[in-house]
Amino acid sequence: MSRDAIGRSKYELDTPALVLDSPVLKKNVALMQAHAGSCGKALRPHAKTHKCSRIARVQIEAGAVGVCAAKVSEAAALVDGGIGAVLVTSPVVTPRKIGRLLDCLERAPELMTVLDDAANACALDAAARRRGLRLGVLVDLDPGLGRTGVSFDRVLALARAVHACDGLRLRGIQCYAGHLQHVPKFEERSQRSLACMQAAARCVAQLREAGLPCEIFSGAGTGTYDIDTRIPEVTELQVGSYALMDAEYVRIGSAAAADRFTAFQPALTLLTAVISANQATHVTVDAGLKALYHHGDTPFVVYPPELAGVTYDWFGDEHGKIVVGESAACPALGTVLELVVSHCDPTINLFEELFVVRDGTVVDVWPIDLRGRSQ
16 A cells, blocks of 8 residues: 555555554654753654654754664664664674674764673774774663663773773763653652662763763653653753653653653554454454554554543454443444554564554655664
8 A cells, every 4th residue: 555545544544554643743742852952951862662764854853963773773774864863772792783883883973872891892992993983982871670781880980991992982871761661650750760860960970070071961761751851960861752652651640640641642553443243242353463562551442432442452463352341332344443552662663664644644654664673
């Protein structure tokens, strides 16, 4: 279908399909950009959320200083799309990936990466010097998750090692507390995130007192976007899901509501159709594990409005179950339903394109050009 769909109602698309509401996307992007600016922070949104260089371009045109990428292959696709101010937020350690990273650096001198190990610093340094390049680096701090990052008490030593490398340019630190973004209660999330980021801020002070460069303190996420900005030392926000939103974020508490994240609205939804309606309490739809990422929160129906709030459940690789219960009428065979997805990042990675809509009509088709780039 692809571009043949332009001009059609979104509900006429072949299902399953991902649709992107353009006005909602732009409103979310503008709201986050305005918030960051009002707090004196820069915005470096995470492209792993949408895996689409067109959306990254929307974010940069709105004022973002650049974007984040989780993997070198994502960074390469962004550079191919003319987006050079990319921060790779996971360490790059194998020789082949280091080579690919430096290929990107040759075309995009503002590209940066993170590291959490002195031996990795030496490998990056040697590779960069062989090519006559200098690579911007942030020292990655472990916020307590134990996934990547150096402990707070080892940051200064590692920063000194990086600063001594002629092929590297120490730019600052990264501290991304991913494990805190979905803490359900806003007050608990605030307390835990502020404690983590304040500890990271003390590392910033350590580096500066030692005469080391630390112009960037990159961190925060959608769940803590209005919390971590209270830390003066934070310079930029790595928020991602705010642009699209999903059920996992919608259902956490916020400053405005104890059980709802209200600041940003779902711009991304999935269309699925009823393909079997032989049961009294549920119907089967054509979106299962291959169309909706399983972990996160449960997808929920937003269209048709009379079905809003009914339960979706995974029903196998190809199928989903819409449970309406005994007192409600099941939707008829062929009915198209629109769902807010469970977790936007990995769900998007299952599709090749986004159908961009305005007032319910398809106005464009954007390739998910970072799809499958997990290397």
